[in-house]
Amino acid sequence: MEQGMIKNVSVNDDLGPLLDLAGRVGCDPLLTQASTGNISLKLDGALWIKASGKWLADASRGKILIPLDLASVRATIRQNIDPAELYPDASIETAMHVTMPHRVVLHVHSVNTIAWAVREDAAAQLGTRLQGLRWQWIPYVASGLPLAREISRVLAALPDTDVVVLGNHGLVLGGEDCRATEHLLNDIERRLAIAPREAHPADYALLAELAADLPWALPDDDAIHALATDPVSRKVLEGGFLYPCQAIFSDARTRELFRAVPDTVPAAAEFTDRPFLLVKGRGVVISQAMTPAEIAMLRGLSQVVQRVSPSSPLRYLTEDEVAASSSTAAYRYRELANASHA
Numbered sequence: 001m002e003q004g005m006i007k008n009v010s011v012n013d014d015l016g017p018l019l020d021l022a023g024r025v026g027c028d029p030l031l032t033q034a035s036t037g038n039i040s041l042k043l044d045g046a047l048w049i050k051a052s053g054k055w056l057a058d059a060s061r062g063k064i065l066i067p068l069d070l071a072s073v074r075a076t077i078r079q080n081i082d083p084a085e086l087y088p089d090a091s092i093e094t095a096m097h098v099t100m101p102h103r104v105v106l107h108v109h110s111v112n113t114i115a116w117a118v119r120e121d122a123a124a125q126l127g128t129r130l131q132g133l134r135w136q137w138i139p140y141v142a143s144g145l146p147l148a149r150e151i152s153r154v155l156a157a158l159p160d161t162d163v164v165v166l167g168n169h170g171l172v173l174g175g176e177d178c179r180a181t182e183h184l185l186n187d188i189e190r191r192l193a194i195a196p197r198e199a200h201p202a203d204y205a206l207l208a209e210l211a212a213d214l215p216w217a218l219p220d221d222d223a224i225h226a227l228a229t230d231p232v233s234r235k236v237l238e239g240g241f242l243y244p245c246q247a248i249f250s251d252a253r254t255r256e257l258f259r260a261v262p263d264t265v266p267a268a269a270e271f272t273d274r275p276f277l278l279v280k281g282r283g284v285v286i287s288q289a290m291t292p293a294e295i296a297m298l299r300g301l302s303q304v305v306q307r308v309s310p311s312s313p314l315r316y317l318t319e320d321e322v323a324a325s326s327s328t329a330a331y332r333y334r335e336l337a338n339a340s341h342a
């Protein structure tokens, strides 16, 4: 975008509140994990949007926003081209941000929202809890243009919609300014809050024994151990993929990755090429090569599965959806792996 188009922007007046909001959202692991989640502001013909791979949590420390020419991005979508392809420096969810008509648009991978959005009966469950809000439900659809089209469709039916819950994905909301958007986010979070199940504490002695001879480390966040110590969480994970971000660990044995292995040292020794190991009933060890982004994603997954009720009917991604999202996931993976976190 031409520098001339942005010269009148007063960073303090217009982008300051956006960056403050981005920082608060980015520092809450229940709302965003690693470089997931994004924010945008439509201002004087420009779309200021989070740059690809940046972490919202770094909003106060680095340059996380880039300006795009709003009319050009809209034209790109009309031509059926994903703006993320044309502007690779911009968020991969740029099409969604442009399609939402609001001045401020915020997209989060809220663990409370996702815990509802992975249910077969999500629309009914959310209907009770979000009553009175101008919200709509979109069953799972791949990110990028397909998702932007679905958002267009629901907006055409109810143009004053300002909250959209995305099946097996997260939440997008918009407002006239940052204050209204944050207020709405807090309201949704309160309505959708689920207390996580209490999990068995980890067996630190056994995990330390595994880490002593093998290339494993213990995660800093104790909540991650629930993936292996909580039998309900293990069962939920065994059923399949709940959302595409799980595929950032994608490789031939991805499904296996989320299955707990027996709690013996010889068994653990078989899996030293894995990024992490769920040790049945005992806890989680992580590879010393695991990136902060991967750890953040694993921590988010743990928070989601601890909020999924054992009796709820779950809607896992289909094999086709996992396959179709694998290129997006690979893109994200690179994005995450290359992302510098201040």
Ligand SMILES: [Zn+2]
Binding pocket: 036, 037, 093, 107, 108, 109, 169, 170
């Ligand atoms: Zn997303």
